[in-house]
Amino acid sequence: MRLTNFIVRDAIIPALTTTGKDINPLDTSAVAGVKERAIREMVASLGTAGCFRDGDLEDICRAVLRREQLGTTGIGKTIAIPHSRHPSVERLVGTLALSREGLPFESLDGEPVFVFILLVSPQDRPGDHLRALEAVVRTMRNEDYVRQLRACTTRDEIWNLLENAPGW
């Protein structure tokens, strides 16, 4: 599976408006607030791109946040993969968002996150969900590629880089 198989071009966010400035990474309440704002921004972007009905937005946000409460999806090396399953989507959809300053996300390595890939999967396709996660990890383990990605400033630049991701 390739990232362009599930990342929705129109939902890509070149620069999240959510900020983590002046947040103490050890302040769990403040960090939870940052996480929620970032996740809501990404889910809203998928909604605007037509991936699900407006009426499902809040429920999807809550599902992703609930999943995040069970354990961080900040897997380290500046990457996080917030995700959830939800009956409102018929196929796996996702978005990619960049944070210019990096956000505290309770990552496994304790470092801020600059690249987010948010996934929403149907309830009954565990294989697709796992293959999408694998595609993210396989791509993002290339540090040079992540550096190029973080340097992108427009949706088109990001999409072009995703289409030419290494490893295929």
Add this chain to the structure above:
Amino acid sequence: MAHGRSRHDPGPQKRAAPSKAAPAPVRESAPVGPIRRTIRVINPRGLHPRIIDLFTKTAKKYTSAVTLGYGEMRADGKSVWDLIMLVVLPDSEVVLEVDGPDAPIAVEPLTEILASPGGEDYTI
């Protein structure tokens, strides 16, 4: 102040010390080689990130090397990134390999995590 111990009771440490004439104790925890177990993953979501997170955190408690094999692939059992790349689907078999001095005690909790049906919230 010591409680409940007579002056002649040397205490656990001294009691456990072998005499000079005694043979070297047998170390039951010292394995000859890696311990391998084939385990069926019955979690309906397969080996998903929450399970992987729990597995790697548990594996890191031990000094032994932990490896997970799936088909022809092998992954470092202490690396979230490596394990995500295995894409272990529901109802498939993995081979757990634990190699090191604490392998006999590490293998049980690691097996339990992989074999568990979860009992988790499968809707998210």
